[in-house]
Amino acid sequence: MKLEIVTAGKTRPSDRADALVVFVARPDRKQKATFESVPDDVRHAVRAAAPAEAGADGSVFTLPLEAPGAPAARLYAFGTGSGDELSPRKARTLLRSVVRTLDKNGERSALVDFPFATARMSAAEAREFLGRSVLQAAYEFPRFKSKADPRRLSRVAFASGRGPWAGAAERDVRRERAEAAALAKVATLVRDLGNTPSNHMGPRQLADAVRKEAKGRGVKATVLGKKEIERERMGGLLAVNRGSAEEPRFVVLEYAGGKKGERPVALVGKGVTFDSGGLSLKPADRMGDMKWDMMGAATACGVVLAAADLELPVNLVALAPLTENLPSGTAYKPGDVVTFRNGKTAEIDNTDAEGRVILADALDYAKEWKPAVILDYATLTGAALVALGLEASVVFTDQDDLAASLVSAGERTDERVWRLPIWDDYRENLRSDWADFKNTGGRYGGSINGALFLKEFVDPGQPWAHLDIAPTAYFEREHAGYSSGATAFGLALTVRWLKDRATR
Ligand code: BES
Numbered sequence: 001m002k003l004e005i006v007t008a009g010k011t012r013p014s015d016r017a018d019a020l021v022v023f024v025a026r027p028d029r030k031q032k033a034t035f036e037s038v039p040d041d042v043r044h045a046v047r048a049a050a051p052a053e054a055g056a057d058g059s060v061f062t063l064p065l066e067a068p069g070a071p072a073a074r075l076y077a078f079g080t081g082s083g084d085e086l087s088p089r090k091a092r093t094l095l096r097s098v099v100r101t102l103d104k105n106g107e108r109s110a111l112v113d114f115p116f117a118t119a120r121m122s123a124a125e126a127r128e129f130l131g132r133s134v135l136q137a138a139y140e141f142p143r144f145k146s147k148a149d150p151r152r153l154s155r156v157a158f159a160s161g162r163g164p165w166a167g168a169a170e171r172d173v174r175r176e177r178a179e180a181a182a183l184a185k186v187a188t189l190v191r192d193l194g195n196t197p198s199n200h201m202g203p204r205q206l207a208d209a210v211r212k213e214a215k216g217r218g219v220k221a222t223v224l225g226k227k228e229i230e231r232e233r234m235g236g237l238l239a240v241n242r243g244s245a246e247e248p249r250f251v252v253l254e255y256a257g258g259k260k261g262e263r264p265v266a267l268v269g270k271g272v273t274f275d276s277g278g279l280s281l282k283p284a285d286r287m288g289d290m291k292w293d294m295m296g297a298a299t300a301c302g303v304v305l306a307a308a309d310l311e312l313p314v315n316l317v318a319l320a321p322l323t324e325n326l327p328s329g330t331a332y333k334p335g336d337v338v339t340f341r342n343g344k345t346a347e348i349d350n351t352d353a354e355g356r357v358i359l360a361d362a363l364d365y366a367k368e369w370k371p372a373v374i375l376d377y378a379t380l381t382g383a384a385l386v387a388l389g390l391e392a393s394v395v396f397t398d399q400d401d402l403a404a405s406l407v408s409a410g411e412r413t414d415e416r417v418w419r420l421p422i423w424d425d426y427r428e429n430l431r432s433d434w435a436d437f438k439n440t441g442g443r444y445g446g447s448i449n450g451a452l453f454l455k456e457f458v459d460p461g462q463p464w465a466h467l468d469i470a471p472t473a474y475f476e477r478e479h480a481g482y483s484s485g486a487t488a489f490g491l492a493l494t495v496r497w498l499k500d501r502a503t504r
């Protein structure tokens with residue numbers, strides 16, 4: 001799909017679109033539609049043709065545009081319900097329905113008159129967000145369908161001078177469009193990695209896919225195999241891997257876009273390509289969702305790839321431990337004591353708390369790069385979903401400024417995170433009679449217990465944030481303008497955060 005920003009009325013005949021998209025509001029459920037935001041030149045036609053339900057949220061009506069000078073062959077009026085400032089979530093949902101409706105109707109090109117401001121975002125941020133949202137609106141994963149639906153819509157143009165494009169400088173618009181395209185491309189890759197089922201995306205395939213993407217981007221990729229992981233004494237990763245017939249991998253990506261010698265930002269990602277729970281087996285219901293338990297790894301690697309595409313002036317290292325978590329005669333067992341790379345020990349209380357066990361070694365390994373900041377991404381706990389539902393993920397950090405900057409970056413990209421505490425007061429939950437601590441902490445404060453476990457592997461004073469992305473890394477079904485499956489949550493947030501950091 002091609003994304004453009006064009007000046008309505010100044011389009012060349014060759015720019016004439018199949019569809020002109022406008023939005024109709026209904027300030028109150030009982031009131032009739034208002035046509036305030038519909039462009040002057042088509043308002044009369046839209047009003048005359050509008051059915052009674054026009055403007056209702058989710059409604060859409062179409063009419064042919066016969067005038068020879070019309071910017072498109074057909075007009076589509078989408079109802080938005082009330083309000084003239086949209087939440088980003090609503091904007092993404094709306095754009096998804098626009099793209100899918102046009103596609104279904106066989107339209108090949110569209111001019112979208114988008115008149116809304118987007119809550120919590122500056123105009124520039126909104127432009128990038130809307131571009132990215134359109135480019136991903138029709139995301140699907142047809143790889144394993146023997147007959148995929150044909151895609152017709154190939155060009156979407158936003159009308160310049162409208163909504164967040166009003167008064168924007170041409171140069172800015174061009175740059176933001178390119179950034180949106182770059183982010184959408186990497187997001188598509190990250191989502192594809194997640195949506196690929198575990199029989200096609202084990203540790204080896206995931207490492208190979210990431211290495212291939214790193215090549216040609218000036219990103220150095222190193223993949224540790226089992227031997228090297230043993231040499232690094234990553235006892236946590238090896239313990240979780242024991243139940244699996246597939247060997248583990250550990251991916252390291254290094255991108256040097258910043259000053260020489262400048263300490264990198266380390267991005268650590270949980271890469272469990274399938275999490276059955278191990279001997280502490282999960283219930284059968286929705287166990288298949290655990291093919292997405294590698295989204296932390298995909299996100300961490302995706303950020304580095306995107307940073308290279310955008311030539312961000314930062315140094316980055318991504319660290320991704322990859323394994324399956326399966327039960328077998330060789331699997332690690334409840335009661336086992338595991339020794340990690342840093343020499344600390346943990347009693348395995350529950351083999352399903354495997355994410356923290358592999359991240360422990362990765363967080364310790366990150367020290368080798370003397371990072372300025374460590375961010376980790378992990379679909380770590382179901383408790384995060386219980387706490388926040390599907391609308392935000394959890395951020396944990398001791399540094400108030402780091403928390404604030406991540407929350408802000410999330411607000412401005414619509415990848416929202418909400419802070420929970422990691423006070424040491426919770427530490428007794430992890431107390432073990434047999435080792436330094438246990439890998440679980442009971443039912444209460446499940447996400448906090450996970451974060452506190454990870455904290456054991458980060459030096460005191462080291463700026464570090466843990467993102468428990470279990471709530472938003474994937475959706476079981478279409479949600480909030482995302483198709484079912486992986487979302488690439490965290491990618492846009494982190495790229496925004498890195499840019500903020502570079503210009504600070
Ligand atoms: N990968 C899961 C967490 C998860 C659950 C992610 C649901 C996305 C959706 C993780 O490995 C896990 O199983 N966590 C356990 C921890 C518990 C045993 C302390 C959990 O959340 O139940």
Ligand code: MN
Nearest residue numbers: 275352353354
């Ligand atoms: Mn688990």
Ligand code: ZN
Nearest residue numbers: 272275293355
């Ligand atoms: Zn898991």
